[in-house]
Amino acid sequence: xxxAMLIDTSKxxxxxxxxxxxxxxxxxxxxxxxxxxxxxxxxxLSAYTWKLVTFHELERDAQVxxxxxxxxxxxxxxxxxxxxxxxxxxxxxxxxxxxDENQCIGCGYCVQACPFGVPRSMPxxxxxxxxxxxxxxxxxxxxSNDLVPACAKTCPAGAYQxxxxxxxxxxxxxxxxxxxxxxxxxxxxxxxxELGGLHVMFVLTEAASLYGLPDRPRYATASxxxxxxxxxxxxxxxxxxxxxxxxxxxxxxxxxxxxxxE
Amino acid sequence: MTWEWQVAIDLWLAGLAGGAYFTAxxxxxxxxxxxxxxxxxxxxxxxxxxxxxxLVLAMDLGEQFRAWHLFIGLSPSSWQVVSxxxxxxxxTWPPFLNLYPISPMSLGxxxxxxxxxxxxxxxxxxxxxxxxxxxxxxxxxxxxxALRPFLPALNVLKWIAFALSVLLIxxxxxxxxxxxKGLWANAFPLPALFVASASLTGIAAIxxxxxxxxxxxxxxxxxxxxxxxTGEAVATLGKAGAVVILIEIVALALYLLxxxxxxxxxxxxxxxxxxxxxxAVPFWGGxxxxxxxIPLALEANVLRTRKEPPAxxxxxxxxxxxxxGFILRMVVVIGGQL
Numbered sequence: 001x002x003x004a005m006l007i008d009t010s011k012x013x014x015x016x017x018x019x020x021x022x023x024x025x026x027x028x029x030x031x032x033x034x035x036x037x038x039x040x041x042x043x044x045l046s047a048y049t050w051k052l053v054t055f056h057e058l059e060r061d062a063q064v065x066x067x068x069x070x071x072x073x074x075x076x077x078x079x080x081x082x083x084x085x086x087x088x089x090x091x092x093x094x095x096x097x098x099x100d101e102n103q104c105i106g107c108g109y110c111v112q113a114c115p116f117g118v119p120r121s122m123p124x125x126x127x128x129x130x131x132x133x134x135x136x137x138x139x140x141x142x143x144s145n146d147l148v149p150a151c152a153k154t155c156p157a158g159a160y161q162x163x164x165x166x167x168x169x170x171x172x173x174x175x176x177x178x179x180x181x182x183x184x185x186x187x188x189x190x191x192x193x194e195l196g197g198l199h200v201m202f203v204l205t206e207a208a209s210l211y212g213l214p215d216r217p218r219y220a221t222a223s224x225x226x227x228x229x230x231x232x233x234x235x236x237x238x239x240x241x242x243x244x245x246x247x248x249x250x251x252x253x254x255x256x257x258x259x260x261x262e
Numbered sequence: 263m264t265w266e267w268q269v270a271i272d273l274w275l276a277g278l279a280g281g282a283y284f285t286a287x288x289x290x291x292x293x294x295x296x297x298x299x300x301x302x303x304x305x306x307x308x309x310x311x312x313x314x315x316x317l318v319l320a321m322d323l324g325e326q327f328r329a330w331h332l333f334i335g336l337s338p339s340s341w342q343v344v345s346x347x348x349x350x351x352x353x354t355w356p357p358f359l360n361l362y363p364i365s366p367m368s369l370g371x372x373x374x375x376x377x378x379x380x381x382x383x384x385x386x387x388x389x390x391x392x393x394x395x396x397x398x399x400x401x402x403x404x405x406x407x408a409l410r411p412f413l414p415a416l417n418v419l420k421w422i423a424f425a426l427s428v429l430l431i432x433x434x435x436x437x438x439x440x441x442x443k444g445l446w447a448n449a450f451p452l453p454a455l456f457v458a459s460a461s462l463t464g465i466a467a468i469x470x471x472x473x474x475x476x477x478x479x480x481x482x483x484x485x486x487x488x489x490x491x492t493g494e495a496v497a498t499l500g501k502a503g504a505v506v507i508l509i510e511i512v513a514l515a516l517y518l519l520x521x522x523x524x525x526x527x528x529x530x531x532x533x534x535x536x537x538x539x540x541x542a543v544p545f546w547g548g549x550x551x552x553x554x555x556i557p558l559a560l561e562a563n564v565l566r567t568r569k570e571p572p573a574x575x576x577x578x579x580x581x582x583x584x585x586x587g588f589i590l591r592m593v594v595v596i597g598g599q600l
Contacts, residue, residue: 084440086368087331087360105331106324108264109367112441112598121264121324130264131324220440221364223448227439231432231453234513238461239288242505246498248292 002095003143004165005152006172007070008203009211010179010187011159014039014053014068018151018160022051022072025139025150045071047122047134051151058210069202069211070151070159073097073118073136077196080220081110081119081133089133090119095165095199096138104132113220115195116213138199168201175203195219263599268322270591273434274463275315276374277456277587279308280430281464283381287424289499299491300499301420302388303471304464309381312430316374332371335360366440370433377426380419387416431460434591438598444521444528445536445598451517452594458510463587465503466557466580472496473573473580500576503583504561507554514554532597541597544589553586 023030031049033042040055056067079097081090089103090110099110099119110119110133122131139149147153152160161168172189179187184205191201194217208215282304290297320329335358362368386409393406435453438446446452470476473496522533536545557579563571 080442084365084367086362086365086371087328088335088362089331103328103331103335104325105328107367108324109365109441111264112443112446115442117442129266133324218442218448220442220447221366223450224364224366224436224440226450227436227453228432230450231435231457232428234454234457234509235284235428235432235461237509238285238458238506241509242502243285243288243292246502246505247289250498251293 002165002199003163004075004095004168004199004201005138005149006161006163006168006201006203008159008161008172008175009067009069010175010184010203010205011157012053012068012070013157014055014066015156016053017154017156018070019049019051019053021150021154022136023049025142026050026137045118045120045135047120047131050134050136054212056211058206067206067211069213071116071118071212072151072200073138074116074191075136075138075199076194076217077198078219079195080113080115080218081135083219083221084109084113093140096140096143098137098140099133099135101132101134106130106132108133115217115220165197165199172201172203179203179205263596265595265599266322267592267595268318270588270595272315272319273437273456273595274588274591275311275318276370277431277434277460277591278463278467278584279304279312279315280377280427281460281462282308282467283423283427283464284431285461285464285499285502286468287420287427289502297491297495300468300472303468305381305384305388305423307467307471308427308464309378309385312374312378312381316378331360332368333360333375334358366433366436370430370437373426373429373433377423377430380423380426384416384419384423387413387419391416431457434460438594441598443598444525444532445594447529448525449517449520451513451520455510455513455517455590458506458513459587459590462503462506462510462583465499465506466583466587469496469499469503469576469580470584472499473576496576497571500561500571500579503580504558507558507561507583511554514549532600535600536593536597540600541593545593545597548589549586549593552582553590557582557586 022028028048028050031042031046036043038055040053042049042052045052051070051072054069054071056069058065058067075095075097077092077095079090079092081099082092082097085091085099086107086109087103087105089100089105091098091100106121108121108130111117111121119133119135121129121133123129139147139151142149148162152162161171169189169192172192176187176189186204186206188204188206188208189201190204190208190213191198202211202213204211204213283301286297286300286304290301320326323329360368361372390406390409390413393402394410432453435456439449439452441447472491518533518537521529525532535541560575560579560582561571563575
């Protein structure tokens with residue numbers, strides 16, 4: 001059975017303990033940040049920040065509500081980073097999505113392809129603006145030794161559940177039912193079916209887009225064959241319209257005129 | 263920003279290289295082999311252009327010295343990935359080779375590699391042909407006679423290069439559309455736009471060479487191929503270019519409509535940046551006016567009248583097209599990440 005994580009955002013207090021635990025366990029350096037007008041700090045995920053509590057303000061009935069989302073790699077079953085990676089560095093390992101740092105060439109394709117904007121390029125050494133791509137590794141070292149991921153272990157609010165994916169889906173559904181019955185009619189279990197099933201799922205109290213998540217995340221290469229076809233058809237149009245008309249037909253007309261003249 | 267001008271340069275040069283070969287080959291075939299000279303020019307020009315583009319792109323990698331990982335995977339993790347998860351299962355074959363058909367960058371790298379290799383082979387064979395009469399035992403004569411047995415392969419190689427050139431110009435658009443950025447994602451007209459633009463810049467590159475002194479000097483250097491290109495033939499190529507401009511305008515309009523109307527809020531926002539935001543000046547001034555409308559106006563004379571246009575008009579419009587093609591790549595690459 002596949003392991004997974006369920007994060008109940010209705011319980012999250014945005015203490016950012018998970019953020020710190022992630023940095024500590026994975027030995028990630030701190031980043032210099034600045035006040036950019038939000039408690040969300042650092043402002044976004046980076047090669048050194050694999051876990052980030054995002055803050056979203058929801059204004060409803062002249063009241064402002066905060067929506068917290070403990071964002072990280074969601075370990076998709078249909079992972080766009082895996083499908084676009086040209087070297088096989090990004091790969092599915094069991095239920096998890098990992099980037100092999102020794103294979104990665106730092107092309108940045110996964111950075112562009114991820115529907116959640118998760119993988120980030122390392123700042124390059126010296127003047128170079130980018131290095132290899134980094135992201136959450138689901139604490140693969142802990143999980144493969146029967147330990148709970150660092151973020152889940154540290155959460156003081158009980159927002160995290162780590163376990164078998166099937167059981168977590170059942171648990172998430174009961175949580176959603178309870179939320180719907182208690183003043184959150186828009187509650188939703190995010191990740192059950194998205195992209196073939198995510199291995200980090202969220203219990204949301206509002207629509208996904210209000211948390212900065214795509215409502216319908218898209219597999220980057222979902223329509224790649226159609227895109228190839230679109231280019232090939234256009235090449236056909238270019239061949240047929242100007243070139244066939246101007247070069248082939250002219251040639252035929254000239255040949256006909258020559259025959260007529262004889 | 264993860265992708266900057268280096269990516270735009272590569273998309274532009276790869277498009278120019280593939281587009282020049284693609285259009286030259288079409289003109290040559292449809293006219294019954296009259297324009298082999300153009301095919302040669304496209305190859306002489308395209309192979310270095312494609313290689314320079316690849317080099318710029320390799321320099322832009324986070325780990326430049328691992329660029330060979332695009333082709334060969336020696337680490338077990340790259341070829342022992344056994345997965346039941348959709349596209350990833352394509353990754354187990356062939357062993358050691360990093361060929362992932364689902365990844366446009368992987369496929370594109372292989373296309374670029376083979377197109378360049380075949381281009382080099384074509385240049386070598388044309389060289390052998392040009393020195394056919396040299397039987398003396400000097401260096402060129404020896405190399406030429408060593409290559410001569412391979413001359414029958416010339417035609418087959420030209421066809422393979424043609425097929426690869428179509429894939430090459432398509433890849434530049436597919437690369438961007440297989441992502442999740444507002445301006446690129448899921449955009450079927452984007453490969454169409456880039457194919458049209460690549461064909462156009464390819465025609466422009468050939469036109470510049472044929473309508474300036476470079477053409478005749480090439481003829482002196484490499485000997486004749488097919489019939490001598492007349493001013494009328496160059497004018498016909500210019501007319502073909504004007505029709506391709508019209509095709510590109512249609513593709514551009516389709517692309518903007520598609521992203522603006524069908525790609526959700528992210529797409530609508532990206533279109534705003536392009537049409538009236540921070541990229542409006544390069545988009546309207548560079549892509550639309552300089553790259554499409556001015557060359558079209560200049561070549562409208564060619565379309566309307568039968569007389570041969572002065573070389574300066576063709577050269578000027580071709581230069582506008584080349585510049586506009588680069589600005590298009592730049593605007594799309596940068597705009598997708600804003």
